Amino acid sequence: MNATAAPKKRRWATPYAEAELDAVVRVPGSKSMTARALILAALASGPSTVRRPLIARDTLLMVEGLRAIGVAVDTGDDDLWTVAPGPFKGPAEVDCGLAGTVMRFLPPVAALADGPVAFDGDPHARERPNDGVILALRDLGAEIALGAGDRLALPFTVNATGAVKGGALTVDASKTSQLVSALLMAAPRFEQGLDLRHVGDRPVPSRPYLDMVVQMLRQAGADVDDSEPDRWRVAPGELQGREWVIEPDLQNAAPFLFAAVATGGRVTVEGWPTETTQAGDRVRDVISRLGSRVEWSRGGLTVVGSPSLIPTELDLADAAELTPSLAALFGVNQGSFAIRGVAHIRGHETDRISALVTELRKIGADVDEFDDGLRVNRGGHTAGTWATYADHRMAHAGAVAGLVIPGLVLDDVACVSKTWPDFAEAWEDAVHGRTRSEGTEA
Ligand SMILES: O=C(O)C1=C[C@@H](OP(=O)(O)O)[C@@H](O)[C@H](O)C1
Numbered sequence: 032m033n034a035t036a037a038p039k040k041r042r043w044a045t046p047y048a049e050a051e052l053d054a055v056v057r058v059p060g061s062k063s064m065t066a067r068a069l070i071l072a073a074l075a076s077g078p079s080t081v082r083r084p085l086i087a088r089d090t091l092l093m094v095e096g097l098r099a100i101g102v103a104v105d106t107g108d109d110d111l112w113t114v115a116p117g118p119f120k121g122p123a124e125v126d127c128g129l130a131g132t133v134m135r136f137l138p139p140v141a142a143l144a145d146g147p148v149a150f151d152g153d154p155h156a157r158e159r160p161n162d163g164v165i166l167a168l169r170d171l172g173a174e175i176a177l178g179a180g181d182r183l184a185l186p187f188t189v190n191a192t193g194a195v196k197g198g199a200l201t202v203d204a205s206k207t208s209q210l211v212s213a214l215l216m217a218a219p220r221f222e223q224g225l226d227l228r229h230v231g232d233r234p235v236p237s238r239p240y241l242d243m244v245v246q247m248l249r250q251a252g253a254d255v256d257d258s259e260p261d262r263w264r265v266a267p268g269e270l271q272g273r274e275w276v277i278e279p280d281l282q283n284a285a286p287f288l289f290a291a292v293a294t295g296g297r298v299t300v301e302g303w304p305t306e307t308t309q310a311g312d313r314v315r316d317v318i319s320r321l322g323s324r325v326e327w328s329r330g331g332l333t334v335v336g337s338p339s340l341i342p343t344e345l346d347l348a349d350a351a352e353l354t355p356s357l358a359a360l361f362g363v364n365q366g367s368f369a370i371r372g373v374a375h376i377r378g379h380e381t382d383r384i385s386a387l388v389t390e391l392r393k394i395g396a397d398v399d400e401f402d403d404g405l406r407v408n409r410g411g412h413t414a415g416t417w418a419t420y421a422d423h424r425m426a427h428a429g430a431v432a433g434l435v436i437p438g439l440v441l442d443d444v445a446c447v448s449k450t451w452p453d454f455a456e457a458w459e460d461a462v463h464g465r466t467r468s469e470g471t472e473a
């Protein structure tokens with residue numbers, strides 16, 4: 032199978048948990064760190080390595096996109112990729128798949144190329160917000176040709192001429208933080224660097240990702256000032272090649288921890304970083320608030336679940352990717368639970384609020400929908416088909432619900448290839464007790 036192609040649909044009978052989960056899980060590398068490492072490596076003045084990269088559709092599309100504009104990326108060793116930057120050149124075509132990181136992080140890099148770079152992606156990628164990137168690059172002096180209907184979205188072509196002036200720029204990044212991350216990474220290579228401000232009715236969502244990009248830029252030698260709220264200043268200068276070490280992906284770990292909660296079991300995720308900029312780290316706080324125990328254990332983080340959840344309302348603006356699997360946990364429980372502050376996830380791989388409300392109602396839950404979230408008033412347990420909308424996190428959500436609903440079937444689990452091709456196998460191993468935690472010290 033071609034790992035960067037849109038996956039062919041595959042139905043999946045999610046495993047029902049006959050007993051409490053008792054599992055140790057090893058999750059693959061962080062999508063967001065791998066994407067940033069690749070981009071910063073491509074922009075650097077010397078070679079870099081990426082240790083323990085995520086090998087999944089989104090990061091492989093990033094690799095292909097970089098190769099298309101002249102960057103040599105060697106992915107021959109699964110544990111250590113090497114990146115040898117070269118002058119960026121067009122003409123080139125970049126397939127973004129459904130990856131927000133590719134459709135937003137690569138165009139500012141492509142603007143530094145010496146020829147046209149055309150971007151397109153999966154059908155739904157054309158619906159995802161990308162006006163911010165297009166308008167910002169135009170404001171910075173790049174010429175962008177739009178597709179049919181002049182929509183400010185995929186497909187479009189960056190008619191690059193080899194340089195970007197940079198300087199002061201105002202954007203509205205309330206639809207996606209990735210707009211800010213994208214501009215900041217390329218900014219050291221702009222002639223005047225960048226003085227970027229966010230001005231919008233709503234704050235920038237997913238804030239920890241901005242801490243991640245600033246931290247990684249500084250590690251690569253960039254001069255970044257983020258001391259004022261909603262303003263980032265990046266001085267022009269060289270980025271250094273270096274070794275990037277990728278942490279485990281904490282967003283992908285979260286459904287396994289929710290599985291410990293749902294079944295009153297015990298799940299350890301190996302290699303959980305004690306300090307991290309990953310937004311997924313917020314899951315520790317979420318699980319504690321729901322009344323389950325979170326413990327550091329030798330080699331990882333352990334959740335000892337308590338299935339009677341404390342009713343709660345959470346603002347998940349900073350860690351909104353937790354919403355699907357957390358909403359599924361709420362959707363099979365009794366009590367009232369709300370998730371707010373996540374309006375922007377309507378622009379993710381699918382409109383996640385609408386998709387969740389639809390699927391939770393199908394399993395019999397009583398759910399209210401808000402512009403910026405949802406409330407589960409009462410959970411449900413009706414078996415049937417859980418639709419995943421080509422969205423990996425909707426598949427994770429269905430898996431969580433399926434732990435306690437015998438006979439729940441996902442209409443497609445292949446979409447998990449976006450960030451973890453082996454998710455279903457890892458889930459089955461965990462549920463069927465094939466990775467028990469013997470010897471794990473609490
Ligand atoms: O910068 C990143 O790596 C990401 C930022 C977030 O995007 P949004 O700000 O669009 O939510 C997050 O949801 C996405 O999965 C990864």
Ligand SMILES: C=C(OP(=O)(O)O)C(=O)O
Pocket residue numbers: 129130131132352379380424450
């Ligand atoms: C929103 C997500 O992805 P993307 O990077 O495509 O925006 C996600 O992985 O939940």
